[in-house]
Amino acid sequence: MHISYNEIHQAIADCVEGKDVYESFKPTLIIAIGSGGFIPARMLRTFLKAKCGKSLPIQTIGLVLYDDNLDKYDPDTAVVRKTQWLNYSHGEGTGISLQGHNILIVDEVDDTRKTLSYAVAELTKDAEKQRHEYEARRKEGEPEWQQPKLGVFVVHNKIKDKKGSLPADVLESRYFKCMDVPDNWIVYPWDALDIETHQQRADERRAGERAAKKAKVDGDQ
């Protein structure tokens, strides 16, 4: 299925509004999973800014699904590898602490869920390490560690058996998807070599969906 930029932009707007992403989770930090999450994360920031009045910081992490057998990519055996990660060290002015943040992890698609599962697990480990370090140096009277919360935001969730898992509390209350889709190939606009043809196909798909919906409504009456 071909999907246009404007459709994705609108789907994110509708999700933020319809699913109370800001009101229910109050994100304070966006983490975009590169490269699929770059574009949705930047779009999302606009709609969160409309809610909270400020541009949330976006940090990025680079993750690739990597298969040692390069001839045949197999989602069952593929493993996730980091290509870029957050900097937690204080020295260089770019070090961040996860403490107290409500972190919204953004990707374009929840496919096998391996990448999201890995991102959440790694960030959870990092937070735990930071908590230990904080508590080791915390003096009496200083505030207690504030546990960060992790949430997930995706444009598309593919309906399929997932190879990766997410913590129950994330899935139950902090997992935001713009839409569920069947397990078909999604053609994102940023991969289009010819954006005019891509747009036409996206428009045709939408027209077909509308006609099918109308036919169903008419048939139900």
Next chain:
Amino acid sequence: MHISYNEIHQAIADCVEGKDVYESFKPTLIIAIGSGGFIPARMLRTFLKAKCGKSLPIQTIGLVLYDDNLDKYDPDTAVVRKTQWLNYSHGEGTGISLQGHNILIVDEVDDTRKTLSYAVAELTKDAEKQRHEYEARRKEGEPEWQQPKLGVFVVHNKIKDKKGSLPADVLESRYFKCMDVPDNWIVYPWDALDIETHQQRADERRAGERAAKKAKVDGDQ
């Protein structure tokens, strides 16, 4: 001026094709300046992939123009600050070396040039540091340090006095801009709260530009 996603996508395609971005520079690494460069960088990768047959890695750096006087943002006094940077340390599997890379730094706009100037200067310093470290540990017979090359890619270059500068060799042969624009406010699609209205305005602007161009051609004849 309002500009649509598809226009930006097409402008990047045209620039890669018309200005021989791949053929003349052979980029091996994309560095997106966040957050403005996230979307153009991801679009750009598609057109470079069509040239070289593989998805170039995208690393991101976060830069903000920051003014201590928060009431009144002044481009003359604003300074650039890092919010995220590259990781060069080897320990965690995400450390990268700049050595030998042709690095294309991507942002949406060359406005005051302060941000681009800062990015190029910092990466040049980092490369110099890596060169020193490499040469200090290089044993006889091992290959010599390969100097990385830096290039710049922007969607829009605003015609104005620039507050920041770029090295002459970058400006002369490795500075790629999709288009020059007057120093007016550019409304990017990712900032649109209402994408339909935004698209209409972008379409009207384009129609106006086409009409003006046609009138000029007719007048010249």
